[in-house]
Amino acid sequence: MFSIIKNLFNQESTDYALLASQGAKIIDVRSPGEFAGGHIKGSINIPLDSLSQNLKKLGDPKSPIILCCASGMRSGSAKGMLEGKGFTQVYNGGGWQSLSAKVGK
Secondary structure, X not given: OHHHHXXXXXXXXXXXXXXXXXXXXXXXXXXXXXXXXXXXXOOEEOOXXXXXXXXXXXXXXXXXXXXXXXXXXXXXXXXXXXXXXXXXXXXXXXEHHHHHHHHOO
C-alpha cells in the first residue's frame, strides 16, 4: 500500500530545485484565499476547480509544471487531470510549504 501512495505522489525522486531553476512553472491549485495567505514566490494560482478552463495559462504541454496545494491531495488530482489533457511533464510537488523549502523560494 505504501508503494501505491508513494507512486501517487512521486515526490521523493524528483529534483524540484533543478526543475524550478530550469524554468518549470509552479502552479498552486488552492483557492485564492488560501493563496493570499501565503504561497511560493513566482507561483501561479489556478484553483483546481478552474484548472481545465485555464490550460492556456500553462503554456506548452511539453514544458515542466510543478503542482502544489496545502497537502498534496488537490495537486495529485490536478496532475492526473493535466496528464489526461496531454501534458507530459507534470509533477505533484505536494504541500506548498514543503515544496517552497525544496525549491528554495
